[in-house]
Amino acid sequence: MTVSLGGSVKDPGSTVKTKTGSWRTFKPEIDNDKCIDCGNCWIFCVEPCISKEDGKYVVDYDYCKGCGVCAHECPVGAIEMVLEEK
Amino acid sequence: MPRGDVLHGSRAVAEAVKLCDVDVIAAYPITPQTHIVEDLAEFVANGELDAEYVLVESEHSAMSACIGASATGVRTFTATSSQGLALMHEMLFIASGMRLPIVMANANRALSAPINIWNDQQDSMSERDCGWIQLYCETNQETLDTTIQAYRISENKKVLLPSMVCLDGFVLTHTIEPLEIPDKDAVNRFLPEFEPAVYLDPDDPMTLGAFATPADYIKFRFEQEKAMRNAIEAIEKADREYKKETGRGYGLMEEYNTKDADIIIVSMGSVVGTIKEVIDQLKGEYNVGLLKIKAFRPLPKERIKEVLKNARVVSVVEKDVSIGLGEGGLFSEIKGILYNLDERPKVLGFIIGLGGRDITQPDIRDIIKLSKKAEKDVVDEVHWIGLR
């Protein structure tokens, strides 16, 4: 394999090719009935892997490492960390 | 029209930088480089050179700022010497590893301790493995011409490596010589506008300076070596075209009386002027030639082998030493180049001129006499000149 000039990477955001979701032990599950749409889970997500789709927050499990920040920061307990089934 | 002038070596470098329309200069003062950065500051202050001049707080930051500027897509320059070059050491590898065509003038000076501001070549010799092109100059004219050529060589798409133009501190930097400053149009024809190969731009976001695992690291090092091999051709090509514009050329190296010479002296930098002088004086008495190494990195090994292989004695005269090996770097390398020949000349090493100790014509004559003796007798391999 040839390498790029001086190690330059011309593919911005290309870490998305690496699916870090495999690191996870616990996965966050969002209960949309309890969600008050405060945005805490989204703004504090360290990956980031939480986005808003059709008015609901969704987790991209391809990348979520299961740190639990979203569940911990949810003011209404709408996110539960459940053991990953593998 | 080219313009005749009588200039210090430092001024010659500054004139070259001006002619190359350098965009960003980042530099820190150190003896004997100071006049270079002062002259450039004057050019910028007078509007003669439209460059951003970053007055950094150290040589380490000078090279770092050059890396940042070059990576943003502009032509950059810095100058340093001795301790300053040593302080840059870490960044030299990064500049070449990132393949940034930065050009730097190094006013060769001894390294501490004891502190000494005078000329030898220990500073740049100690950076021989850092992946920079190293071009050594004999005269102020050659320094000016080499600085201009360095941009053309470094920016060659097959090269993209930084260049260090080495001029002997005080011997060249502070000595005036008559020279010719090339015409701006000629330089413009010779040196096209800088087109960066990779650069930081929000419209095309790129990551520069990523980290490489063992799976890739060695490949990047190999690419650097390939680029250095390409530089041999690039140097010759640049030199040919420069000669077309100005009538002056220097090649990778210069042969002086080497054809059928029994003894060939190998050396770099301003001292070769003295050596040529002595060779002329001894004509008829001793059959001596000189091989002046201009391109020390890349070192044109095959060409050197061709020139030296038929000599009886090769004597390397240099201003540096590898303590613990007890010989100079150039000597070790020349010996290595000749080693695999079936019949090879004897190779002697002469460590001379350290810390600005004068190199006199009698010194060179002694070296030649000893080399002559080595044709028949056993003599020591390495000699330190000036211990008494």
Add this chain to the structure above:
Amino acid sequence: MMQETMQVVVDTPSYIKCRQVCKANVRANRCFKFKKNLEAVSGDELFAPGHSACAGCGATVAVRLALKAAGKNTIATNATGCLEVFSTKYPETAWRVPWIHAAFETSASVASGVEAALKKLGKDVNVIAFGGDGGTVDIGFQALSGAMERGHNMTYICYDNEAYMNTGVQRSGSTPYGSSTTTSPAGSVSIGNKRPKKDMPQIIAAHGVDYVATASIAFPLDYMKKVKKAVATNGPAYVHVLAACPTGWGSASERSIEICRLAVDSGMWVLYEIDHGDARITYLPTKKVPVIEYLKTQKRFRHLKAEDVQDIQDMIDERLKRYSNEI
């Protein structure tokens, strides 16, 4: 000038109040102000997932939010450290803005060169230099001081996790008093790190830099507002943001934000800004939390005895008093 990607309409204290209400009372409508403010935050993710930061890494939050505030018309420089390693493993990169790393101590000096080149090219692009605490307050100190003093139009953001995390949690000049690290371990005759944290924001302020601020990743709107101000400053600006490191601090990954909030609520970390010489504390906790609540969340402090905790409490009370008078 900078790209307008976000409008912060409500001051930080309102947001904090809102959050406190929210924590105490789960009624959704009480959170409307925070929500409204978040809606104004850019949805663009300029820092991609798939990087190899530890779960719960605070540095990623610091970078992600800074890029949201600054927008995509930005060039980032980076010191060697966790952030550089986990975000740019060749041939991948997490960065969606142009980014450069050279060496450990060179984020500010490389940024100086980038800024000079942009000036020469006549391009108006934000320059943000990122560095961890080691790359900022220790090895990069001289380069940073030079860059700030020379007046380059750049923002330096120090993400402070209070030790050399990338190399295995060694003490830095930014490690707080009493913290146990691998090179300042607590032992039978040692409290751990014996010296207080170097006060870097104040040192930068002494350079006469136009905008200096401290921030915490637990206060995202406050932090982003400060980054926006820093980037909009026509000259050097400095933002020092506290960013938890679960690995180095010995804390639960889910508590990274909570801990950075406790740091502020206890007075261990003070949020302020100095805008063209005008200093102001941007948030004071209405009810100060005893520092023990902060310390007990992290293994690096668990060796501390009651009297050590009292010493730390006295130190931060004293500091807060001093800041309240000076700022």
